Amino acid sequence: xxxxxxxxxxxxxxxxxxxxxxxxACLLTAGDTHLAEDLVQETLGRLYLRWGRxxxxxxxxGYAQTVLTRTFLAHQRRRSSRERAVAAxxxxxxxxxxxxxLRLTLLQALGRLPAKDRAVVVLRYWEDRSVExxxxxxxxxxxxxxxxxxxALGRLRELLGEDMSEYARP
Amino acid sequence: MPVDQHSDPFEDQLTAxxxxxxxxxxxxxxxxVAAGRARGLRLRLRRRAAVAGGxxxxxxxxxxxxxxxxxxxxxxxxxxxxxxxxxxxxxxYSADDVVRTLRKLLxxxxxxxxxxxxxxxxxxxxxAGAFDDGKGAGSLSxxxxxxxxxxxxxxxxxxxxxxxPEKGAQSPFDSCVTELLPDRSAITVYQxxxxxxxxEDTKAWGADLVTxxxxxxxxxxxxxxxxxxxPVTRPEPPLTVARLKALAAASDWRRIIDAMPGEGxxxxxxxxxxxxxxxxxxxxxxxxxILRKLSLLLPKGLERVTHASxxxxxxxxxxDDGKGAGLVQVNVQPGMSGSADELxxxxxxxxxxxxxxxxxxxxxxxxxxxxVMWTVDTLRKDGLRVVISAFNAAAQDGAATRAKxxxxxxxxxxxxxxxxxxxxxx
Numbered sequence: 001x002x003x004x005x006x007x008x009x010x011x012x013x014x015x016x017x018x019x020x021x022x023x024x025a026c027l028l029t030a031g032d033t034h035l036a037e038d039l040v041q042e043t044l045g046r047l048y049l050r051w052g053r054x055x056x057x058x059x060x061x062g063y064a065q066t067v068l069t070r071t072f073l074a075h076q077r078r079r080s081s082r083e084r085a086v087a088a089x090x091x092x093x094x095x096x097x098x099x100x101x102l103r104l105t106l107l108q109a110l111g112r113l114p115a116k117d118r119a120v121v122v123l124r125y126w127e128d129r130s131v132e133x134x135x136x137x138x139x140x141x142x143x144x145x146x147x148x149x150x151x152a153l154g155r156l157r158e159l160l161g162e163d164m165s166e167y168a169r170p
Numbered sequence: 171m172p173v174d175q176h177s178d179p180f181e182d183q184l185t186a187x188x189x190x191x192x193x194x195x196x197x198x199x200x201x202x203v204a205a206g207r208a209r210g211l212r213l214r215l216r217r218r219a220a221v222a223g224g225x226x227x228x229x230x231x232x233x234x235x236x237x238x239x240x241x242x243x244x245x246x247x248x249x250x251x252x253x254x255x256x257x258x259x260x261x262x263y264s265a266d267d268v269v270r271t272l273r274k275l276l277x278x279x280x281x282x283x284x285x286x287x288x289x290x291x292x293x294x295x296x297x298a299g300a301f302d303d304g305k306g307a308g309s310l311s312x313x314x315x316x317x318x319x320x321x322x323x324x325x326x327x328x329x330x331x332x333x334x335p336e337k338g339a340q341s342p343f344d345s346c347v348t349e350l351l352p353d354r355s356a357i358t359v360y361q362x363x364x365x366x367x368x369x370e371d372t373k374a375w376g377a378d379l380v381t382x383x384x385x386x387x388x389x390x391x392x393x394x395x396x397x398x399x400x401p402v403t404r405p406e407p408p409l410t411v412a413r414l415k416a417l418a419a420a421s422d423w424r425r426i427i428d429a430m431p432g433e434g435x436x437x438x439x440x441x442x443x444x445x446x447x448x449x450x451x452x453x454x455x456x457x458x459x460i461l462r463k464l465s466l467l468l469p470k471g472l473e474r475v476t477h478a479s480x481x482x483x484x485x486x487x488x489x490d491d492g493k494g495a496g497l498v499q500v501n502v503q504p505g506m507s508g509s510a511d512e513l514x515x516x517x518x519x520x521x522x523x524x525x526x527x528x529x530x531x532x533x534x535x536x537x538x539x540x541x542v543m544w545t546v547d548t549l550r551k552d553g554l555r556v557v558i559s560a561f562n563a564a565a566q567d568g569a570a571t572r573a574k575x576x577x578x579x580x581x582x583x584x585x586x587x588x589x590x591x592x593x594x595x596x
Contacts, residue, residue: 014203014207016567018198020200022197022198022202023192026192026195027188034197036195037198037205041205042206042208043201043205044205044206046210047206048207049210102190102191102192103191103194106191107191109330126185126189139400153178153184156180156184157180163183164180164183
């Protein structure tokens with residue numbers, strides 16, 4: 001039956017992509033894993049709703065990432081109208097490891113960027129998207145993305161220092 | 171995925187650091203996937219509810235785009251004796267015909283359809299999409315429906331058309347005017363906002379027209395390429411007020427409405443599964459049938475203010491017990507056994523016959539101030555899911571009109587578990 005074939009296809013896609021979406025969401029939320037889970041749930045829910053159409057696009061994985069980014073930005077809009085974001089980093093400190101210093105510092109630095117700037121950084125440097133693709137995912141112009149990107153890089157340089165290699169593992 | 175070459179070593183380091191940090195977050199596990207799917211199922215319900223919930227708002231505060239008929243206690247129980255449009259056998263119109271008609275009536279520009287329906291389906295004809303006159307795309311939709319009247323031979327257009335808020339009352343519109351046209355049709359043209367709280371600048375304008383023969387034409391337009399979730403593309407929607415009026419009043423729409431199969435032509439119980447106009451999937455119920463069942467199950471003594479039932483699998487009433495109006499909505503979905511575990515967690519009760527029952531008291535989902543939503547969600551062994559929700563407001567996006575919903579959880583439970591839902595008839 002068409003309906004159940006669709007359902008299987010969706011389930012396969014969701015299982016294959018949820019890990020990557022979750023990790024993207026963790027970066028977008030600067031380490032707020034609870035919010036990240038919520039965003040991924042919402043994203044998967046929306047994909048489920050539109051699966052018939054999503055499954056026919058060229059790059060469903062890229063589309064899913066776009067939905068996640070927009071879900072995140074919509075959430076930030078809603079939140080910023082009501083309350084100030086609290087810079088909290090749950091579930092980070094309790095998983096100490098060799099790369100702890102880098103992760104914490106980077107997540108804290110990301111957390112200090114405005115949400116849209118953070119989304120640009122994640123799409124450009126984690127998703128390896130071009131400026132144009134980033135612009136399209138964010139419903140913004142390429143020029144706006146370039147501006148945000150250069151501002152975000154400047155701020156990250158200030159926060160992390162010019163040379164990040166001191167944090168990075170060999 | 172194409173990559174811009176980074177010329178800056180800092181960018182390369184950032185890329186490496188992000189992958190390091192992101193990769194350390196591990197995997198969320200299967201529970202997240204299941205939760206995502208469950209959310210999709212709920213979203214599907216909510217989307218339906220939003221359509222009619224908005225419609226309830228339309229009749230009462232005048233926001234929305236669907237048709238909601240004043241409740242007269244009889245219109246859904248008996249087939250209409252009046253088939254609008256007379257006895258000439260009209261042709262059927264396809265979804266493409268409806269889009270073509272809209273394109274013909276629009277000023278110069280490009281219309282890209284996103285959804286269209288003709289006269290042959292279970293739902294009323296519709297053309298929706300984005301119209302761009304070269305100055306930015308705006309979402310645009312035209313919905314067609316027929317209003318029937320049992321008692322009178324003609325509809326009273328002034329009473330049936332979308333009412334503007336009373337003078338002096340708080341209005342969600344910048345402007346709202348109802349007038350009578352020379353052919354005795356009534357038309358309301360309004361200029362308002364997509365979000366009543368104006369959290370975004372999306373404007374929603376529309377024209378609502380009812381003719382004495384019962385044609386109902388509803389045109390809506392936005393200054394963004396979608397009603398929600400897309401940025402504003404232009405200061406105002408593409409069609410001026412005069413254009414909106416002319417579009418709604420075009421006689422082409424009335425010909426299409428005349429071609430809609432009427433209840434009278436299909437005979438009584440036309441909406442039960444298996445007969446003409448039946449839903450696409452086996453076991454699905456038309457909104458009209460759900461409305462009839464719900465009207466029989468609602469406690470006596472409630473005033474039924476309005477109702478809506480154009481959607482397959484969904485119907486709603488706005489009822490008033492004398493202490494304020496409240497929306498009551500029902501979703502009926504067959505074949506939901508496969509989703510039982512996702513939808514009904516450990517908190518759900520299982521009845522002796524295997525029916526799962528989950529109860530929830532929570533805030534409304536569409537942001538109306540102080541709105542609470544009480545829900546009883548039931549799934550029978552055979553996969554028939556009946557979900558009933560009651561609100562303490564007449565519309566989900568309106569403000570609360572009372573402290574609690576009109577129905578108690580116990581009453582909702584009784585309605586949801588009624589054996590009436592199993593039957594394909596009333």
